Amino acid sequence: MKNQLFITLISALTALTVKAATYPSQYDIVYHRISVTVDPAVSGAPISNGSVTTYFKTTAPSITKIGFDFRSNMTVSSVLYHGSSVSYTFSGNVITITFPSAIAIQGTLDSVTINYNGTPVAPVTSVPSGYNSSTSNKALYTLGEAYTGSTWWPCKDSLSDKIDSVDLIVTTPSAYRAAGNGLVTEQVVGPNRICTWKTRYHIATYMINFAVADYTNYQYTITAGAVNMPVMNYLYTSSHNTAIYKGYVDVIKNIMPVYESVLNTEYPFKNEKYGIADCYGSWGALEVQSMTFTSAFDDYTLAHELAHQWFGDKLTTNDWHHIWLNEGFAQYFQQVVYPENLKSPATAASQRSSLKSSVSNTSTTYVSDISTVDKIFIGSGTQPYNKGAMILSMLRSWLGDTKFFAALHNYLIAPGLAYNFTSVDSLQKYMQAQVQSLGFDLTNFFNDWVYKKGRVTYAVKYQYVTNGVYIQLTQSPTSVGAGYFDMPVPIRIQNGSGLDTTVVIIDQRGKLYKSNTGYTFGTNVIYYGLSGTPTIAPVLDPNNVVLATASSITSSASLSPLITLPFRQISLDAATDKQKVNLNWKIETDEAMQSIVLEKSLDGTTFIPLNSFKPVETSHEEYQGAASDILTNYVQYYRLKIIKEDGSFVYSIVKQVVDNSATGRLRISPNPASNDITISLPPAFHSGQLKLLLSDISGKLVKESDLQAMPTIKVVTEALTPGIYIIRFINQNQEQLYGRFIKQ
Ligand SMILES: [Zn+2]
Numbered sequence: 001m002k003n004q005l006f007i008t009l010i011s012a013l014t015a016l017t018v019k020a021a022t023y024p025s026q027y028d029i030v031y032h033r034i035s036v037t038v039d040p041a042v043s044g045a046p047i048s049n050g051s052v053t054t055y056f057k058t059t060a061p062s063i064t065k066i067g068f069d070f071r072s073n074m075t076v077s078s079v080l081y082h083g084s085s086v087s088y089t090f091s092g093n094v095i096t097i098t099f100p101s102a103i104a105i106q107g108t109l110d111s112v113t114i115n116y117n118g119t120p121v122a123p124v125t126s127v128p129s130g131y132n133s134s135t136s137n138k139a140l141y142t143l144g145e146a147y148t149g150s151t152w153w154p155c156k157d158s159l160s161d162k163i164d165s166v167d168l169i170v171t172t173p174s175a176y177r178a179a180g181n182g183l184v185t186e187q188v189v190g191p192n193r194i195c196t197w198k199t200r201y202h203i204a205t206y207m208i209n210f211a212v213a214d215y216t217n218y219q220y221t222i223t224a225g226a227v228n229m230p231v232m233n234y235l236y237t238s239s240h241n242t243a244i245y246k247g248y249v250d251v252i253k254n255i256m257p258v259y260e261s262v263l264n265t266e267y268p269f270k271n272e273k274y275g276i277a278d279c280y281g282s283w284g285a286l287e288v289q290s291m292t293f294t295s296a297f298d299d300y301t302l303a304h305e306l307a308h309q310w311f312g313d314k315l316t317t318n319d320w321h322h323i324w325l326n327e328g329f330a331q332y333f334q335q336v337v338y339p340e341n342l343k344s345p346a347t348a349a350s351q352r353s354s355l356k357s358s359v360s361n362t363s364t365t366y367v368s369d370i371s372t373v374d375k376i377f378i379g380s381g382t383q384p385y386n387k388g389a390m391i392l393s394m395l396r397s398w399l400g401d402t403k404f405f406a407a408l409h410n411y412l413i414a415p416g417l418a419y420n421f422t423s424v425d426s427l428q429k430y431m432q433a434q435v436q437s438l439g440f441d442l443t444n445f446f447n448d449w450v451y452k453k454g455r456v457t458y459a460v461k462y463q464y465v466t467n468g469v470y471i472q473l474t475q476s477p478t479s480v481g482a483g484y485f486d487m488p489v490p491i492r493i494q495n496g497s498g499l500d501t502t503v504v505i506i507d508q509r510g511k512l513y514k515s516n517t518g519y520t521f522g523t524n525v526i527y528y529g530l531s532g533t534p535t536i537a538p539v540l541d542p543n544n545v546v547l548a549t550a551s552s553i554t555s556s557a558s559l560s561p562l563i564t565l566p567f568r569q570i571s572l573d574a575a576t577d578k579q580k581v582n583l584n585w586k587i588e589t590d591e592a593m594q595s596i597v598l599e600k601s602l603d604g605t606t607f608i609p610l611n612s613f614k615p616v617e618t619s620h621e622e623y624q625g626a627a628s629d630i631l632t633n634y635v636q637y638y639r640l641k642i643i644k645e646d647g648s649f650v651y652s653i654v655k656q657v658v659d660n661s662a663t664g665r666l667r668i669s670p671n672p673a674s675n676d677i678t679i680s681l682p683p684a685f686h687s688g689q690l691k692l693l694l695s696d697i698s699g700k701l702v703k704e705s706d707l708q709a710m711p712t713i714k715v716v717t718e719a720l721t722p723g724i725y726i727i728r729f730i731n732q733n734q735e736q737l738y739g740r741f742i743k744q
Contacts, residue, residue: 071151702720
């Protein structure tokens, strides 16, 4: 429903009372055939020949009575069961029917017919819920939301039992025709026109409505999914059968494909139709299933009502307290999805801004008082429309577009939900599924934004460093005592020369997380590495998508010591390839680095630097590199030393490399050496030619010579500078042996 009335009207009105289903209601409705005869030119448009046949299945054994809601000002003329009158009582707005004998078996399909007549009460609320008629307009329409279907027909006026299928037969003088749910056949019989509307989609009681006037059907066809579907626009012939009004309703041609596309879900009633029925007055519009009833023809209202076909009609709130499950969605599509797809960027931005600013500092999304339709839809202190829409906006900010719309898609097609009633828990489940893998929990978010009053402000502190930013967020509620609100907080960071990014920080009870990775430093300070160094003060919520405003934005030099910048993963792999060691590494980090140093050790304890590398970001927050080294010993060790922006550093794991081609170890003595060493060789090195290679610890070759093999070889070391050396022998079969010695 889209309401254009003002809250100040409410005080003069009498409350309608919500009726608890205290009557016997152990039945599941399968089908209604509703038949009424009306003349909108007659004051009050009384119903004659009213008849409702209900097919139902019992949901308990031994059912002796069933009940229906029906306003007691109406007259019940008879109740028929299996062709015969049965006894009933009609008081307190309830018809209670007693069967001649109990329906023994649970699940029995049976039917009952109630014949009635009377003049339904006119609405007494500012939202004209119920039965509206006007002799001056020669028109009438019903608006069953929230629980006023029972003003004009006996029904189970609840949010618990969708009806599988309905025939609604409206007989009027032939000058008029009726609008309704589903598809119509018309018949003129004598002075009357009989419009028979049939819908085979599940439908909530309050969505069963009809409107009567001198309608002209301005009909066109659009493609919904693969189906060419009629859009039937019932315009008042006397006043609105004009190019202007046809132009108004033509907007559906543009909006319908956009909704189908963003939801990746076909229009829900494509096998029947969509339509718009003209209704006098200036009360707004109601998303009658497959036929919006409207007194407003602006494109935003029509965009709102069309969205309801998915959210409200296909999936219907199961609780008037949570009317935001209908209205928050319709409002979000009206003010965000519709303009961002079909209006200019400036208009879309302005709509988002006005949506955000319309949410008060004290309102709740949840409607605590549902005692009247006015309190549901225009109650004070509750904003199911705009705050509900902002809940969706914040979820989209938290999840990102892809996951958010995937969640809506999954929610809309879920077995058990589609064409049935829904709940906050159901919506939460499909949103949660999208962020489960990142470790987020939306439980607090839903509780906070549905039930708590108001919104929040943030004191923002920031510290800019080379290629990075530290941000600290401190939240306060706008409504005293409301407590903490979990939420996403988008922050725009710029430097005016290429760097312009908006990060989305998730605030869960004062602990900040990165929305895209779920990463946290465990506190209310967070750090982002950037492609440049920011210079311009950050902007909180630059696109008006969350219910937070900045109370202050302050530069600070003292944020960086508040968190350490851990590296998520540093992997180092080493593999031997003949006499080479091939090293590869991958570093995952949000943080900026100065350099990566590859270090080597022969004992696993004493490392010396081999080479230094500039970090190369190979993909988002991922740095890869490679190097090679010669194999100089049976066992060698490598590690990475990662030097951060501030000069501090972290090490990778130590990687051990074993030369499996070596079969023995050289015996070198003395070690440490002074003037010479004696090397003992294994038998494979006792004959033929040998090559001797002597390197320092960095792998630099110091001496190379060819010599005759023998069991023991003396090598002069007098001229070597002190340090660690590697000596290597290669025999005629290309086998190698290594040894290490220290020159003093
Ligand atoms: Zn609405």
